[in-house]
Amino acid sequence: MSKSFFKMKSGFVAVLGALASAPATATDVALAGVFPGKALIVVNGGAPRAFAVGASSPDGVRVVGVDGDSATLEFDGGRHRLFVGQQAVHVSAAGAGGKSPSVILQADGHGQFYATGAINGAQVRYIVDTGATLVSIGRSDALKAGIDYTKGEPVTMQTANGTARAWRVVLTTVRVGDVTLRNVDAVVNAGELPFVLLGMSFLNRMEMRRDGPTLQLRQRY
Secondary structure, eight states: OOHHHHHHHHHHHHHHHHHHHSOOSSOOEEEEEEETTEEEEEETTOOOEEEETTOBOTTSOEEEEEETTEEEEEETTEEEEEETTOOOOEEEOOOTTOOOOEEEEEBOTTSOBEEEEEETTEEEEEEEOTTOSSEEEOHHHHHHTTOOGGGSEEEEEEETTEEEEEEEEEEEEEEETTEEEEEEEEEEESSOOSSEEEOHHHHTTEEEEEETTEEEEEEOO
């Protein structure tokens, strides 16, 4: 069997485990595998089904595109990029009762919370990091988001490999699911980061509730 098949199979097992324990507050969507021009998705804990780009599931999940080991899907009124094996992200917007927008994230097998979203309109991948004072961005993600970081305040950061150059900036918008914050303090690293660190400059403006493998972020202001 091919390496890609094993990637698909292991991802499928992981997402089924996540969906079994997830709360049914919104559409549950997970990416179980990818094929040329098709995405294998699990919706609301049902059986995995393959849909071609441009097609929609009976639950209203539309496959926008497939790229490498990821797929871009539209559901719950938003567009989300999921990677093979990534556990579902549940999104709920402000309702008639006036509740603030919220997003519910599912932990991976290592207890880490990942999410997709956008900075200044440019799509990025996040990892929740309560140990980071600021949202922290790698150079490539900053350029993609149109951030002229060299005009920011130069700072020196301590890393596992010593000191590193960085620039403190203010992000116009930071979106995670349907939660969008404006004017968020951040730092851009001179090097690359595999994810954007979703630090406390964003999280401090959230009400955070951990319940087993789920983390709910609800906007406070």
